[in-house]
Amino acid sequence: MACGGAQNVAIPTPAPIIATTLTHTPFSAHATPCGTNFIRHELPHLTTGDSAGTYVYASNGSGLAVGDVNGDGNDDVIFGNIAGTVTLFLNDGQMHFTPISTDLQDVRALAIVDTDGDGKPEVVATQRFRRPVIGKFNDGVLIFHDMPNVFSSFYAMNWHDLNGDGTLDVVFGTYDTEQLQNQGLIFNERGGGGIFIYYRDGTGYRAERLNEQADALAIAFPDINHDGISDILVGNDFNRRDMAWLASPTGWQSIEPFGQTTENTMSIDVADVFNTGTNTIFATDMKPYNQDVKTMASWLPAMKKLSRPLTADDPQYPENTLQVWQNGQWQNQAYSLQIDASGWSWSGKFGDLDNDGWQDLYVVNGMVAKDLLGYLPKNQIDEPDMLFVNNAGQSFTRADWGLSDSGSGRAMTMVDLNHDGRLDVVVNPMDGHAVIYENQRCAGNSIELRLVQPRTANHTAIGATIRIRAGTQRMLRTVRESAGYLSSESQIIHFGIGEVDAATDIEITWPDGSISHIDTIPSNTLTTVTRTE
Amino acid sequence: MNGAFVEVIIEYFNQLFSARRTQFATTHGGIAPMRMRTIFDLRAEWILVVVGVIVGGLFGYLALINKYPAWIQAACVIAGLLPAYSRHVVVVYVKHGWWSATLTMLVAAQSFHGVEHLVQWVQYHILRWPFFKASGIISAANAEWVHFGWNWMVLIIMIVLVVGGLRNPFAYLMIAWTVAHTAEHTYLMWRYLQALQELAALGMPEVSAQGLPGFFGRDGWIATSDATRNSFVCRLPGFTTAVRLDVHFWWNVGETILLILATNATLRQRNRPSTN
Numbered sequence: 024m025a026c027g028g029a030q031n032v033a034i035p036t037p038a039p040i041i042a043t044t045l046t047h048t049p050f051s052a053h054a055t056p057c058g059t060n061f062i063r064h065e066l067p068h069l070t071t072g073d074s075a076g077t078y079v080y081a082s083n084g085s086g087l088a089v090g091d092v093n094g095d096g097n098d099d100v101i102f103g104n105i106a107g108t109v110t111l112f113l114n115d116g117q118m119h120f121t122p123i124s125t126d127l128q129d130v131r132a133l134a135i136v137d138t139d140g141d142g143k144p145e146v147v148a149t150q151r152f153r154r155p156v157i158g159k160f161n162d163g164v165l166i167f168h169d170m171p172n173v174f175s176s177f178y179a180m181n182w183h184d185l186n187g188d189g190t191l192d193v194v195f196g197t198y199d200t201e202q203l204q205n206q207g208l209i210f211n212e213r214g215g216g217g218i219f220i221y222y223r224d225g226t227g228y229r230a231e232r233l234n235e236q237a238d239a240l241a242i243a244f245p246d247i248n249h250d251g252i253s254d255i256l257v258g259n260d261f262n263r264r265d266m267a268w269l270a271s272p273t274g275w276q277s278i279e280p281f282g283q284t285t286e287n288t289m290s291i292d293v294a295d296v297f298n299t300g301t302n303t304i305f306a307t308d309m310k311p312y313n314q315d316v317k318t319m320a321s322w323l324p325a326m327k328k329l330s331r332p333l334t335a336d337d338p339q340y341p342e343n344t345l346q347v348w349q350n351g352q353w354q355n356q357a358y359s360l361q362i363d364a365s366g367w368s369w370s371g372k373f374g375d376l377d378n379d380g381w382q383d384l385y386v387v388n389g390m391v392a393k394d395l396l397g398y399l400p401k402n403q404i405d406e407p408d409m410l411f412v413n414n415a416g417q418s419f420t421r422a423d424w425g426l427s428d429s430g431s432g433r434a435m436t437m438v439d440l441n442h443d444g445r446l447d448v449v450v451n452p453m454d455g456h457a458v459i460y461e462n463q464r465c466a467g468n469s470i471e472l473r474l475v476q477p478r479t480a481n482h483t484a485i486g487a488t489i490r491i492r493a494g495t496q497r498m499l500r501t502v503r504e505s506a507g508y509l510s511s512e513s514q515i516i517h518f519g520i521g522e523v524d525a526a527t528d529i530e531i532t533w534p535d536g537s538i539s540h541i542d543t544i545p546s547n548t549l550t551t552v553t554r555t556e
Numbered sequence: 557m558n559g560a561f562v563e564v565i566i567e568y569f570n571q572l573f574s575a576r577r578t579q580f581a582t583t584h585g586g587i588a589p590m591r592m593r594t595i596f597d598l599r600a601e602w603i604l605v606v607v608g609v610i611v612g613g614l615f616g617y618l619a620l621i622n623k624y625p626a627w628i629q630a631a632c633v634i635a636g637l638l639p640a641y642s643r644h645v646v647v648v649y650v651k652h653g654w655w656s657a658t659l660t661m662l663v664a665a666q667s668f669h670g671v672e673h674l675v676q677w678v679q680y681h682i683l684r685w686p687f688f689k690a691s692g693i694i695s696a697a698n699a700e701w702v703h704f705g706w707n708w709m710v711l712i713i714m715i716v717l718v719v720g721g722l723r724n725p726f727a728y729l730m731i732a733w734t735v736a737h738t739a740e741h742t743y744l745m746w747r748y749l750q751a752l753q754e755l756a757a758l759g760m761p762e763v764s765a766q767g768l769p770g771f772f773g774r775d776g777w778i779a780t781s782d783a784t785r786n787s788f789v790c791r792l793p794g795f796t797t798a799v800r801l802d803v804h805f806w807w808n809v810g811e812t813i814l815l816i817l818a819t820n821a822t823l824r825q826r827n828r829p830s831t832n
Binding site: 314316317319320321323324327331332333334335336337358361364398399418 | 680681684685686687688689747750751754755758759760763764765768769774775780785786797
């Protein structure tokens with residue numbers, strides 16, 4: 024239960040209007056000729072579970088993060104690892120990557136985020152059996168040290184200014200099932216796990232524990248009750264129900280906002296899928312897309328072990344959910360939109376991959392585990408990754424676009440790595456090489472925005488929302504540190520706008536609730552929006 | 557079992573397998589037609605009913621104290637009633653002929669089967685039991701091959717009865733309903749056997765493939781096939797959303813109601829006084 028007081032929750036006051044300065048940078052010319060597919064590039068990074076074979080829990084894989092660690096204006100990429108070591112790839116903005124080795128192992132989530140407000144991002148990593156670490160990139164070297172005042176081992180994390188003090192706080196979640204297997208009951212004797220908020224406090228952190236048990240694979244900050252304040256949503260693995268806390272004047276209030284949820288929640292994304300200016304919440308689970316006999320037989324033995332028989336009143340279903348806010352409540356529409364099944368799904372995210380103005384859904388999937396899937400060749404369920412193209416918010420159509428073969432995908436994010444206005448895709452698979460899919464599709468126009476708050480510790484305005492109009496469409500995006508499964512987000516926000524030449528009526532709601540208006544932003548530019556007060 | 561009883565049984569099957577429509581007409585004309593209430597009227601067998609309940613109850617109690625599963629306890633009680641109902645069917649056969657005896661058995665058996673599905677529905681929706689536990693009274697019989705065999709049996713008997721004179725719109729609708737229901741169970745059985753083969757090939761023969769989706773309902777063929785995705789069929793209530801337990805509950809509700817309506821219509825017609 025939440026035990027914090029009102030001082031731990033950001034309650035907005037009437038929104039002042041804030042002036043901004045704009046810097047427009049045209050996108051670079053397309054480096055590769057236009058086509059219909061993505062080009063697959065393998066990077067020299069291999070995430071492995073164990074030399075003797077990958078077993079359950081290690082098989083959950085490791086995360087990835089994107090962000091500009093060296094200040095050259097390009098989003099770099101860092102890939103986590105379990106048995107191997109973490110690798111940072113410096114991006115020159117032209118799809119050339121320079122690997123930087125580290126000695127960090129056994130990593131789950133990764134973030135590239137400015138934790139101390141000095142304007143330079145750090146790399147943060149949660150570890151399987153150790154406390155989180157923070158790394159600074161200096162002189163071509165990434166050196167990690169323990170995170171101050173944080174002593175437990177965590178799995179999922181996400182960063183946000185939760186108490187409105189202008190600094191970034193972090194929510195961590197434990198993965199108790201793995202800790203119990205590793206430590207036995209002494210894990211509980213040592214205090215167990217749960218969901219923790221670490222508020223930035225000077226040079227360290229001050230903890231608030233929201234509950235005492237979790238199998239957290241994903242953490243997000245949607246506005247669950249539409250009161251204009253970010254709330255906390257935690258997706259749990261293994262039949263443990265997802266958890267949510269509402270920000271309220273009396274502290275964090277635990278609620279169950281959904282009538283139907285995923286059963287083994289693997290990832291959470293928050294996105295405006297229907298261009299209504301309202302976010303939906305998408306969560307992935309394990310459900311085969313093809314229900315042919317061969318596929319079902321390969322799934323059945325594993326699912327008998329993992330799934331719990333459901334009662335009629337149990338809100339958990341072993342399938343993806345898309346929570347849509349309708350008539351004052353959340354309703355799951357994944358099944359009716361036929362995006363409920365995407366295989367043994369891990370990271371699932373929305374992004375406008377063809378710049379038609381509608382966010383498409385991409386889900387990486389697959390499972391490999393010697394103990395769980397020993398009856399299958401190579402101990403794995405090998406499935407094509409799933410791309411569902413958004414048909415103007417009416418339906419989704421499955422497509423390939425060269426995105427189906429990342430291996431046993433785990434962490435995944437969408438980011439414009441070469442400044443051409445098209446979202447590329449980065450995947451960190453299990454027992455496979457890291458993959459970058461370079462976007463070759465030239466279907467429509469786009470704009471990208473980078474928000475800057477130079478006078479606060481939250482320089483990249485994590486938590487800000489951006490609303491634009493593109494022709495007849497209204498679109499909404501949120502600046503986030505993390506989304507999906509163990510995957511960070513770029514702080515450069517991408518809008519596909521189709522054939523429209525400019526975005527208009529841009530409204531930015533900054534993390535403190537103040538608002539800026541911009542009349543127009545020309546298409547095919549990266550616009551840096553700097554807050555002037 | 558005495559010789560006369562065996563003779564009756566043999567005669568019943570002789571008639572059943574040599575059935576021709578003319579014989580039914582003769583039977584109909586020569587033997588008093590059965591009334592609807594006769595099907596469940598066990599008053600004449602009250603002694604056997606009482607004894608059956610006592611003996612069945614006793615065995616059920618023994619099963620209970622020996623910690624046998626609940627379905628065995630229920631089966632003991634039901635088995636106790638079988639002699640009374642068997643004798644009742646023989647009496648119907650002697651009085652009204654093989655067609656009426658067959659109809660009696662089918663209506664009683666399908667009604668019991670319908671009750672089994674009703675119990676499953678109550679267990680799942682009212683008592684909130686999980687799927688695997690919501691298996692009706694004789695839960696061990698909730699197996700793919702039992703449903704498959706049962707539905708083929710009902711279909712064949714229905715065809716025989718219709719050929720024999722069960723002819724009214726409800727009966728024809730019942731035939732169509734049963735054909736569709738049996739087709740779904742055939743599809744389920746085919747997938748079940750294939751899945752078992754696949755599991756055996758994977759070295760996992762001990763894993764059950766019971767409970768895969770069929771044509772209708774959540775994750776069924778209609779819901780997932782490219783041929784029907786986004787079509788109006790997917791928007792029909794329950795067609796692609798009902799859980800398997802509900803799908804088969806409604807299949808059997810329809811089947812039982814249509815059978816009773818068809819039986820009632822034909823028997824009322826046969827019992828109507830002649831206007832000549």
